[in-house]
Amino acid sequence: MFESLTEKLTGALRNLRGTGTLSEANMADALKEVRAALLSADVHFKVARDFIDRVQEQCVGQSVLKSVSPGQQVVKIIHDELVKLLGEGATELAAKRPxxxxxxxxxxxxxxxxxxxxxxxxxxxxxxxxxxxxxxxxxxxxxxxxxxxxxxxxxxxxxxxxxxxxxxxxxxxxxxxxxxxxxxxxxxxxxxxxxxxxxxxxxxxxxxxxxxxxxxxxxxxxxxxxxxxxxxxxxxxxxxxxxxxxxxxxxxxxxxxxxxxxxxxxxxxxxxxxxxxxxxxxxxxxxxxxxxxxGDVVSLVEKAQETIDQKEAERMAEKMRKADFNLEDFLAQMQQVKKMGSMQSILGMMPGMSGVQLPGDADRQMKRTEAIIQSMTVQERRKPSLLNGNRRIRIAKGAGVQVVEVNQLMKQFDQMQKMMKMMKGGNQKKLMRQMEQMRGRGGMPF
The missing domain is CATH 3.40.50.300 (P-loop containing nucleotide triphosphate hydrolases)
Structure with a gap:
C-alpha cells in the first residue's frame, strides 16, 4: 500500500540526516522533493501546496534536540501533518441502534x-x-x-x-x-x-x-x-x-x-x-x-489476534521449544499466517520494513510449498525421515513441481529443525552461525 509514495518520501528526508539546525536552505531541497512525491502520488495540487507550507512553517528555525536528529524531527512534523490531512478524530459509525x-x-x-x-x-x-x-x-x-x-x-x-x-x-x-x-x-x-x-x-x-x-x-x-x-x-x-x-x-x-x-x-x-x-x-x-x-505494529497485532488461534499458537510454541516440530505443524503455521494477508502487506506493517520489497513470487512460493506438503501422506508429514527418492518423485508429481523443489524444502526444513534443537540445548553461538548460513542460502521457502 502506497509503496511508491513511501519510497519517495523516505528518500527526500534522508538528505536531512546529520544536519545541526533546520533552516530554509537545508529544508528547501527536501521539501521540494516531498512536494514532488505528493504530486506524483496524484495528491490534489492545492492540498500538496498547503501541506508543504504548514510543514515548512513548523520546521524552519527549530533548534534540534540533542537526542533527536533533524531528520527525525521533520519526520515527526510530517507525520502529524499527514494525520491531520487524512482526518483527525473519530472515524467510527454513529452509535445509534438501529x-x-x-x-x-x-x-x-x-x-x-x-x-x-x-x-x-x-x-x-x-x-x-x-x-x-x-x-x-x-x-x-x-x-x-x-x-x-x-x-x-x-x-x-x-x-x-x-x-x-x-x-x-x-x-x-x-x-x-x-x-x-x-x-x-x-x-x-x-x-x-x-x-x-x-x-x-x-x-x-x-x-x-x-x-x-x-x-x-x-x-x-x-x-x-x-x-x-x-x-x-x-x-x-x-x-x-x-x-x-x-x-x-x-x-x-x-x-x-x-x-x-x-x-x-x-x-x-x-x-x-x-x-x-x-x-x-x-x-x-x-x-x-x-x-x-x-510500520503499524498495532494493526499487525490486532490482525494476528483476529486471525491466529491462541491455543494453536501456544501449542506450536511448545512444540518448537521441545524441538518437536514436523511438516504437519509447519503447514498449519503457514495457513495461519496466510489468514493475515499477503506477505508483502504483513511486511509493510513492520517498522522499517515497508520499503523492503519481497520477490514478486513470494506468495506464489508459499502456495507451492503448501502444495508440496499437502501432497504428502499424514505419516510422511509427521515423520519426514520417510521421504526417500521414490516418495519425493510421487510428491513432486502430486504438487505439480520439480523434484528439486521438494529436495530444497526438505533441506531447509532439516536446517530449521537443527536450529530448534540448538535453541533447546542453549547453544547460542552455533545457532547464530547456522542462521547466517541459512540467510546466505536464501532462508526459508516462504
Whole structure:
C-alpha cells in the first residue's frame, strides 16, 4: 500500500540526516522533493501546496534536540501533518441502534462487496447486521450480495420482481426491524459515471429510509478522480463517511491524502483486498506511520489476534521449544499466517520494513510449498525421515513441481529443525552461525 509514495518520501528526508539546525536552505531541497512525491502520488495540487507550507512553517528555525536528529524531527512534523490531512478524530459509525447505512458509489468501486465486508466487521463487534440488495439493474449484484450474506450469516432482503428502489428500501427496513436487526445496510446501484438518474434514485431511497449514515464507496486507486467523485456525491447527498477500496493495489495514495481535505468527509473504512476479511477500520495515525515507513505494529497485532488461534499458537510454541516440530505443524503455521494477508502487506506493517520489497513470487512460493506438503501422506508429514527418492518423485508429481523443489524444502526444513534443537540445548553461538548460513542460502521457502 502506497509503496511508491513511501519510497519517495523516505528518500527526500534522508538528505536531512546529520544536519545541526533546520533552516530554509537545508529544508528547501527536501521539501521540494516531498512536494514532488505528493504530486506524483496524484495528491490534489492545492492540498500538496498547503501541506508543504504548514510543514515548512513548523520546521524552519527549530533548534534540534540533542537526542533527536533533524531528520527525525521533520519526520515527526510530517507525520502529524499527514494525520491531520487524512482526518483527525473519530472515524467510527454513529452509535445509534438501529443504525441505517446507505451505501452509494459508482459501478465497479466495490460497493456490493464492501456492504458485505462492513456487515461482517460489525457482526464481529456484536451487531446484528442486515443487508439489502438495492441494485435492481444488475441481477448479478443481487446474487453476489445474497451469496456473501449467506457466507457471513447476515440478514438479507431482495425483491427481484420490483424496480421500485424506494419501495424496496421501505419494505426491507420493515423486514429487518421485524427480524430484530440493529444495523441495516442498503446496497444501491451504480453507474460508470455520475448522472442525473443515479443521483435522483439514491435521493428518493434516502428520503424513504432516512439513513443515519450515507457512505460513499470509492475506488482509491483512481487517485484524483476518486476525489472528484466524492465531491459530486457529497454535494448531492451530504455524505457522512467514505470507504476507500482496492488500496492493496494502490502504490500512490493520492485519493487517501486528498479526499478528506477536499470534501471535508472522513474516511471511515478501507478495503485492502478481495476477501471479506480484507477490510479495516480507518486509523489516520496508523496509515501516516505506514506511509513514512514506520510500520503499524498495532494493526499487525490486532490482525494476528483476529486471525491466529491462541491455543494453536501456544501449542506450536511448545512444540518448537521441545524441538518437536514436523511438516504437519509447519503447514498449519503457514495457513495461519496466510489468514493475515499477503506477505508483502504483513511486511509493510513492520517498522522499517515497508520499503523492503519481497520477490514478486513470494506468495506464489508459499502456495507451492503448501502444495508440496499437502501432497504428502499424514505419516510422511509427521515423520519426514520417510521421504526417500521414490516418495519425493510421487510428491513432486502430486504438487505439480520439480523434484528439486521438494529436495530444497526438505533441506531447509532439516536446517530449521537443527536450529530448534540448538535453541533447546542453549547453544547460542552455533545457532547464530547456522542462521547466517541459512540467510546466505536464501532462508526459508516462504
Amino acid at each position: 443504525l441505517k447505512v446507505l451505501m452509494v458509489g459508482l459501478h465497479g468501486s466495490g460497493k456490493t462487496t464492501s456492504t458485505a465486508k462492513l456487515g461482517k466487521l460489525l457482526k464481529k463487534k456484536g451487531a446484528r447486521p442486515f443487508v439489502v440488495a438495492g441494485d435492481v439493474y444488475r441481477p448479478a449484484a443481487i446474487d453476489q450480495l445474497e451469496i456473501l450474506a449467506k457466507q457471513e450469516e447476515l440478514g438479507f432482503y431482495c425483491d427481484r420482481a420490483s424496480k421500485d428502489v424506494p419501495g424496496i428500501g421501505a419494505k426491507a427496513l420493515e423486514s429487518a426491524l421485524a427480524q430484530n436487526a440493529d444495523v441495516i445496510l442498503f446496497d444501491t446501484a451504480g453507474r460508470l459515471q455520475i448522472d442525473h438518474d443515479l443521483i435522483e434514485e439514491v435521493k428518493k431511497l434516502k428520503a424513504a429510509v432516512q439513513p443515519d449514515e450515507v457512505i460513499l464507496v470509492a475506488d482509491g486507486a483512481l487517485g484524483q478522480e476518486a476525489v472528484n467523485v466524492a465531491k459530486a456525491f457529497h454535494d448531492a447527498l451530504t455524505l457522512t463517511g467514505l470507504i476507500l477500496t482496492k488500496l492493496d493495489g494502490d502504490t500512490r495514495g493520492g485519493a487517501a491524502l486528498s479526499i478528506k481535505s477536499v470534501t471535508g468527509v472522513p474516511i471511515k473504512f478501507i478495503g485492502t483486498g478481495e476477501k471479506t476479511e480484507n477490510f479495516e477500520i480507518f486509523h489516520p495515525d496508523r496509515l501516516a506511520s505506514r506511509i513514512l515507513g514506520m
